[in-house]
Amino acid sequence: MNNIENNEFVSASDYYQAIEGLPKRQREVLNLIAVLIKRNGYSPSLAELAEGINVRNRMTINQHLEALKRKGLVSWSANLKRSLKLTDAVAELLNDQVEDNNSNTIPFPKSKSEYELNVMGTISAGSGIDAIENPEKLDIESYYAKIGCYALKVKGDSMIDAGINDGDYVIVKPNPSPNNGDIVVALLEDGTATVKRFYKESNSFKLVPENPSMNPIIIDKSSNLTIQGIVVGLFRQF
Amino acid sequence: MNNIENNEFVSASDYYQAIEGLPKRQREVLNLIAVLIKRNGYSPSLAELAEGINVRNRMTINQHLEALKRKGLVSWSANLKRSLKLTDAVAELLNDQVEDNNSNTIPFPKSKSEYELNVMGTISAGSGIDAIENPEKLDIESYYAKIGCYALKVKGDSMIDAGINDGDYVIVKPNPSPNNGDIVVALLEDGTATVKRFYKESNSFKLVPENPSMNPIIIDKSSNLTIQGIVVGLFRQF
DNA sequence: AATATAACCATACATAAGTATAGATCAAGC
DNA sequence: GCTTGATCTATACTTATGTATGGTTATATT
Incomplete structure (x- = not known):
């Protein structure tokens, strides 16, 4: 009925x-x-x-x-x-x-x-844990996959001051036209690749590490620089 | 038929x-x-x-x-x-x-x-991207959920030198007995909470920030210190 | 005791729905 | 031209399957 x-x-x-x-x-x-x-x-x-x-x-x-x-x-x-x-x-x-x-x-x-990871609250030093009444789910994999991302494992510490440590996974969204200040995966003309903070200037591109012991890479605009994508997420396992 | x-x-x-x-x-x-x-x-x-x-x-x-x-x-x-x-x-x-x-x-x-996040390879500065032939899937949510973890959003930069930035999510595994050097979520006697690196000494516990402008917290062993769990993962959205 | 739920039984009715058979036209490939 | 596949049509047959109606016993709750 x-x-x-x-x-x-x-x-x-x-x-x-x-x-x-x-x-x-x-x-x-x-x-x-x-x-x-x-x-x-x-x-x-x-x-x-x-x-x-x-x-x-x-x-x-x-x-x-x-x-x-x-x-x-x-x-x-x-x-x-x-x-x-x-x-x-x-x-x-x-x-x-x-x-x-x-x-x-x-x-x-x-x-x-049992298969979902709950965000239970916010923790700040000096306060208690500010619990969330209705815990939200952390949605990582499908969120990024849906917008076409992939992950790369990072070796090295050139971006350590940006909180990207050796062994971390960066989640990369394909995008050939980053904005100034974006962290990018870049392919240089000599075939090497790197994760750096990207700046576009009048006649060149600048790839800036976040590690004071390292120098920026300057690339002439007539050179062949390929931006694979921008870093939109990070995952680390302790 | x-x-x-x-x-x-x-x-x-x-x-x-x-x-x-x-x-x-x-x-x-x-x-x-x-x-x-x-x-x-x-x-x-x-x-x-x-x-x-x-x-x-x-x-x-x-x-x-x-x-x-x-x-x-x-x-x-x-x-x-x-x-x-x-x-x-x-x-x-x-x-x-x-x-x-x-x-x-x-x-x-x-x-x-398309709903799975692939690890496509390893990137290290000075080399190309070392591609993985059969990309493995990043399995974050279900992996940690299955072992009872939850996430907390971090406010503050006391652990910035450990690569834990303001706004990051730490993934916490309930465990009241951490090892020395573990990063823990701790509840102090005064009701406050914090994320710090944990050390056990002869008469006290030490909660050490990873930020040079901050000092360790020393807790007498007769005090009431609750360890909520240890930090086993981190996620950040850029 | 009365009531509701759980769990089983039977027979009969009605039709939704699959199958069988037959036919037609059009398009593409050999 | 011939064959095959695609796409549609019609009518008839058959039965798998849901529903209706009616019944019984046992258990739990009020």
Whole structure:
């Protein structure tokens, strides 16, 4: 009949609790749905679910599904064959646990947040930790990948005063036309490469290290200087 | 009748080429399958596909599907309603392009690797870029999340000589027992917090800044010092 | 005790939906 | 010209599959 009922769940942990509190058979049906969708790539029928948990009657399944639907965990389109679907959050919670085998026994579901890095607050010396009420996620990989970036591992300390240490990874965005002051990955005419702060002057380019023991590199504008990209991020492992 | 035919495709680029070379209507059908699966969470019927590209007859769709099946791009289980599925590689190629709207026009398919940040090589001043033949993925978020870490945003420059700048995110691993020389997040007795390098001495702890204009903090061992965790990573956005 | 939930059973009805068969036109390649 | 693939059409047949209706027993909660 109708689609999903008033769904009061907001977060993954709500769904997690709901799944945890399911009666045994309802949990088995939910697991089996996830298994069959993953295995077959399409929704199961009532008959297949009935066979999967060894009951003789599709109406039994229908009633389990009605209960699961009331709890916001599944939905379907009325009168359409094989239109059963897991609620998105549920599918995600269960997805990583599904194996392509005959077992419909899924262990304890793992929450997605276990794969996300939370920013819990701000720390400044002389104060306490200023906690963030709703921790935001650090989104590094996909953010930069989406704008076409790649990473390079840095060797050397020419940019140490800019906080770029030996062994760090710089995240580079391809951009042949940097602004003054940008930190760039530059290819020089002699085939060497370097990470430096870039300045454009009237007749030349200047590549400036952030290390007082080193000198800037001046490149005549008639020379061949290739700017691979600008440094937009940094990652370090301690 | 049967499932998928002999599928000679091996790699994503083979599928990509096959999709690229599809006749117009077959491409439209393929796109629409992806759209409807994404939108509805279940497989479309022949009638729905027919309606989607404005033909009157389910047999038209069936013939398009036969052609797509011969090319290894879709499959279904014979005689089962709504059992149509995209081949896994195809689903992945098309998946991220699907919008939850009425359009079944999908631009050029995007590959999953576009969401991953590749380490392309090593750069050291005075040399070229030493390219990595098989670029490895930078795995930051899930790696640290899996071992229980969280991030804190740093305010101040007490650790600037360690390459930790104002505004950086430090990734903190909970650990109440750091080793000498570890950079830690510490809570002092007066309720303040700080990021410093940790040393344990005979009667005291020493929290050492990495900024010559600042002095170490000495804490008597009878005092209450809480070590929240050690700094295991750093991220900066330029 | 009364009520709600859980979990199973049966039969009957209705139709969504896949398949079969047959046909036509057009375009491209040999 | 002939063949193949692409793309559309029609009608008919069949059944997989959801829904409706009705029933029972056991358990937990109020």
